[in-house]
Amino acid sequence: AFVGPLSVEHGLAYFEVEVVEMEPNRTQTLAIGVCCALPEAKVVERARDLGHGSYMLGYDLPKVFVHGKEASKINTKQWRPLKELSVGDRVGLLIDRPAMELTVYINGVKKASAVGLGNSAPEDRWQNEVWGVVDIHGTVRAARLRGSTASRHGQLQ
Numbered sequence: 001a002f003v004g005p006l007s008v009e010h011g012l013a014y015f016e017v018e019v020v021e022m023e024p025n026r027t028q029t030l031a032i033g034v035c036c037a038l039p040e041a042k043v044v045e046r047a048r049d050l051g052h053g054s055y056m057l058g059y060d061l062p063k064v065f066v067h068g069k070e071a072s073k074i075n076t077k078q079w080r081p082l083k084e085l086s087v088g089d090r091v092g093l094l095i096d097r098p099a100m101e102l103t104v105y106i107n108g109v110k111k112a113s114a115v116g117l118g119n120s121a122p123e124d125r126w127q128n129e130v131w132g133v134v135d136i137h138g139t140v141r142a143a144r145l146r147g148s149t150a151s152r153h154g155q156l157q
Helices: 150-155
Strands: 012-022 031-035 054-058 063-066 069-073 090-096 101-106 109-114 131-135 140-147
Touching: 012 131, 031 090, 031 101, 054 101, 054 109, 054 131, 090 131, 090 140
Parallel strands: none
Antiparallel strands: 012 090, 012 140, 031 054, 031 131, 054 063, 063 069, 090 101, 101 109
């Protein structure tokens, strides 16, 4: 699912979804991130396959995907969505445009960050609109949008 384009205030954007339905005994789970443009008509199995201009965090074992390729692993002691998410949980993503950094929050608590995403070519920086992306996959069967404002950053831990 795509959210946006996101409203950027003081270089920050935030959006959050609430998990509303889970399916037990699955081996995968959701991912959250951003993309710089909506795909033309190409349908992909997973959001990590959106390709150039996409930045995703999650799945199991959790990883960071940049431009459709695995960029790094996320320490499972920080965040393991397959084991941690439950119905009612809020999954948020803080986008720091100047720093090219993404931070995942669960119920307002910081869980994982992807830093240094802007170390690539200047044309890869988030200069225009950014769209939130939520990949509902595996154990998470449904989620609903909760909000999309950078001002909520002040309420996070």
